[in-house]
Amino acid sequence: TQLLEQSPQFLSIQEGENLTVYCNSSSVFSSLQWYRQEPGEGPVLLVTVVTGGEVKKLKRLTFQFGDARKDSSLHITAAQPGDTGLYLCAGSKTYNTDKLIFGTGTRLQVFP
């Protein structure tokens, strides 16, 4: 059973477009992270959100944690080819737990 479902699974857009990726669960998470993975590399942490309703911005990327801490979204404004990659959300269910649960992933392709 996959506890974190991401949508869409694939996204192919033109440079300059906006997009939103969703990460949904029926479970509550104490924190949730977003990672980006490029081919031939391991995932790289983008952001961690811990408070329900929290919004964090990283340049053109905006991350939101749902009020109930069961879901999150990643919005990219004016996407660029360098944003291409696999986006993964991951959550931990309790503080100081050592295991992360990874989402199903969203593969983004941005064409110039």
Place this chain on the structure above:
Amino acid sequence: SAVISQKPSRDICQRGTSLTIQCQVDSQVTMMFWYRQQPGQSLTLIATANQGSEATYESGFVIDKFPISRPNLTFSTLTVSNMSPEDSSIYLCSVEGRGMNTEAFFGQGTRLTVV
């Protein structure tokens, strides 16, 4: 953050053989994690490696197939034993950050192809 080096970065192996993947961290860490990532898929945790004790395996993964060593606080190995084409995957080593939010740092992965 942590710098994690994995090797080999890729390999092509014959079925029935075994491959050992090495993971070296630039600082001492309590736990190291091994993940499998099948083509186009997300990450699945194989096991958690603790120094000085046996690794803890997730459901669907067994020690005979994926033996793990953790001889010290900066190093671990994962062996994929008696390989079949179904074992073709990316294998990733990971450590946790020092904060309380279980952030993960990854090696670059080992791309294994079994023929």
